[in-house]
Amino acid sequence: MAEEGQEKLIEVVRHIARTLGRTDTMADDILQIYSNFDHRFARENISADRRYDGSVSEEHDSSLERDVLRFxxxxxxxxxxxxxxxxxxxxIDALVAAVGDYQPPANGLLHQCMIRLEDEFRTLIENPYSVSPYEPVPPPGFDSEGEDSDGDENQIPVALPVTNYDYVIDALPPGSVADLHEIAKRMAAAGFGRECVHAYCLARRGFLEESIYRLGIRHRTAGAVDEIQDAQWAELEDEIRRWVKAVNVAFRILFxxxxxxCQRIFSGLSIAExxxxxxxxxxxxxxxxxGDAVASSSRSPERIFQVVSMYEAIRDVVPELDAVFSDQYSAFLCRDSVALWKKLGATIRGIFTELDNLIRRDPATAAVPGGGLHPxxxxxxxxxRAACASQQTLEEVMDEDGLGLTEITARPSSPLAIQIAxxxxxxxGNLEAKAKIYxxxxxxxxxxxxxxxxxxxxxxxSSELTILIGEEWIRRQAARERRWMADYQKTTWNKVTAVLRIDGLQSPGSAAMRERMKVLDVYFEETWRAQRGWVVADETLRSEIRAAAAAMVMPAYRRFLGIYKAVEKHAEKNVKHSAxxxxxxxxxxxxGQNEGLKRNV
Structure with a gap:
């Protein structure tokens, strides 16, 4: 250690002599001063390897400088x-060594070389096929075939659909990668690692952004989030569909x-990550x-389908992100992706809540003409029914307890089934409130x-709805329908059937029966005209209600006609309607003919 320290000290003296000694005489004088000061600086020690009058060093420096300037x-x-x-x-290797040997002139040269090296580094990345001596096959691009270069410059060129995500893009030829690795090593060794990172990012970030742009995604600033939230939903639907494709390509192929x-170019260097x-x-x-802007915007029910597709896209790529964004610098992108996944799930649950509110807020002030199907x-x-096409995803979203689909399907009612029920x-309940308007x-x-x-x-x-709702709901709904049918029978044709009752007559004579027949005709016409304007769209239900009405009226009417004909000689002339x-x-x-006539008028 002592010998090493002495050698460094001697090297400093040599450097001072070279720097300050403008002439051979001045250099000798400086060396003599040091020799008198300390015996370690004796002339024979200092000049053991080479002369220290500057001649050899200057020749070496001049040669190196000439090489640097030539490049x-x-x-x-x-x-x-x-x-x-x-x-x-x-x-550059020589310059780095010279800087390590405390040769200040080399610092300036090295700095200039690093600037040029950075330019070469960026050029190799941005234009590798015209610079590199290698001629590999260019990497697959995302340009759509037949793209019109003379078209609108502002129009996004949408790429052809990508269905297979199981491949990697070699954006640079192998020779360029090897060259870039050598450059990166020199820049890192010279203390210019940050500049190397900056050059790499400027060049490669443009490639990624252009690739995503060609997938149909426009660049938006942070302030454009409000623009997304305020946009009409119809305008966003197409952009969301492109976003889903872009997420798959970006997170599964590009990144x-x-x-x-990066691992190949910066192999063995700390700046790779x-x-x-x-x-x-x-x-x-x-x-x-x-995705976050869409998740934070309105939760109108019609948005469910696009939001589900966004949820599925980010959910499906999240398991693969741990291997991509695994280091200390990029791990936040993995966390942000998971956060978006969870937020989109919360948005879907919020949309179902909004659907609940929409039904409750639907006014019961305007009745549907003829008692028909309400919008x-x-x-x-x-x-x-449409939402249940994404049953598995919705089951997962509604399972806030994290039980998993296996446990959900084993339970009597899944969270989604409970939500839909x-x-x-x-x-x-809303329909029953509306029914009271009539x-x-x-x-x-x-x-x-x-x-x-x-x-x-x-x-x-819908098999999905049937499974989710279950047979119990179907039985309960059928019971409700039977009750409504019974109530219909009780509250309609009652005026007609009351006239047809003859049990209360002490003596059903011809005059009394004639009077009842007149009243019967009036009541029947009124009831028939009113119910003819009512609407039953389902043919089977219409037949069932007609059969229920006939079951009430026809037996009593036939009995009434039989008695009337028995007591009235000219019954056939007075009977307006046969059975x-x-x-x-x-x-x-x-x-609904009455309503049809009104519309025609």
Whole structure:
């Protein structure tokens, strides 16, 4: 250790002599002063290896400087010639060694070389095929075929669809990667690692952003989040579909490929992880920021389908991110992706809550003409049926307790089944409130049967809904329908059937029967005309209600006609409607003709 320290001290003296000794005489005088001061600086020790009058050192420095200046003054890329590239690296190695030997002039030269090396580094990345002496096959791009270069410059060129994500892009040829590795080693050794990272990020970040742009994703600033939230949903739907594709390509192909490239270029260097993170940070954040803006915007029910597709996209890539964003610098991107996944799940649950609120807020002030199907019933049932196409995802989202799908399916009711059953109960309560608007109790029953039957049909027509809702709900709904039918029978045709009762007559004479026949005709016409304007869209339900009406009227009417004909000689002249005609009239009911006539007028 003492000998090493003495050698360094002697080297400092040599350096001072070279620096201050403008002439040979001045250098000798300086060395003599040191020799008189300390015997270790005796002339024979200092000049043991070479002369210290500066002649040899200056010749060496001049030669090195000439080599450096020759490369720095070159107007073409140094790496366009492999021999020049190798020679330039040797010059840099010599400069680095000289700086280590406390030769200040080498510092300035090294700094200039680093600036040029940084330019060469960036050029190799941005234009590897025209610079590199190698001629590999270019990497697969994302440009769409037949793209019109003369078109609108502001139009996003959407790439061809990507279906296979199980491959890696070699964005640079192997020779360029090897050259970049050698450059990165020199820059890191010279203390210019940060500059190397900066150059790499500037070049590669542009490639990533351009690739994502060609997938149809526009660059948005942080302030554009409000723009996304305020945009019309129809405008965002297409962008969301492109976002889903871009997430898959970026997180499964682009970023893993970039990780691999960084590991090859910066192999063995501590700046590899920082380079990867700084390159991917902005394009990855752009994608996540868009998803976060959508998740934070309105939770209108119609958004469920696109939000589910976003949830599925980010959920499916999250398991693969641990291997990509695994270091201390990029781990935050993995955390942010997981956070977006959870936030989109919360948004989906919030959309179901908003659907609940939408049903509750639907006003009960305007009755559907003729007691027909209410728009809210059609909307909710079609909505639930369509949503159940994503049953597995919705089960996962609703499982806030984290039980997992295996445990969910083993339970009597899954969280999604409970949610849907609740929505349908809310809908049923809303419909019952709307039914009270009708003045005729029988029409209220028609309204409830119409809407209840539609709900039943939608459940039975969807295997997913049938499984989720279960047979118990179907039985309960069928019981409700029977009750509404019974209420209909009690509250309609009652005026007609009251006239047809002859049990209370002490002596059903011809005059009394004639009077009843007149009243019967009036009541029948009134009831028939009213119910002819009522609407039952489902043919099966319409037949069932007609049969129920006929079951009430026809037996009593036939009995009444039999008695009337027995006591009235000219009964045939006074009977306005035969039994066949009355039954025929009943079979014309519930087609909404009155409403049709009003619309035509």
């Amino acid at each position: 720095l003054s070159s107007g073409r890329p140094i790496w366009s010639d492999s021999a020049d590239a190798a020679a330039f690296l040797e010059v 893993p490929s970039e990780r691999r490239l 920082l380079s990867f993170t700084e390159t991917c940070r902005r394009p990855a954040t752009q994608l996540l920021r868009f 809210i019933t059609r909307y909710v049932m079609n909505y639930l 609740w929505i349908m109960e809310v809908l049923q 003045r005729e109790p029988a029409l209220s029953c028609i309204f409830l049967m119409n809407n209840g039957r539609y709900m039943m049909q939608k459940v039975r027509g 066949q005609e009355v039954e025929g009239r009943i079979n014309e009911l519930f087609i």
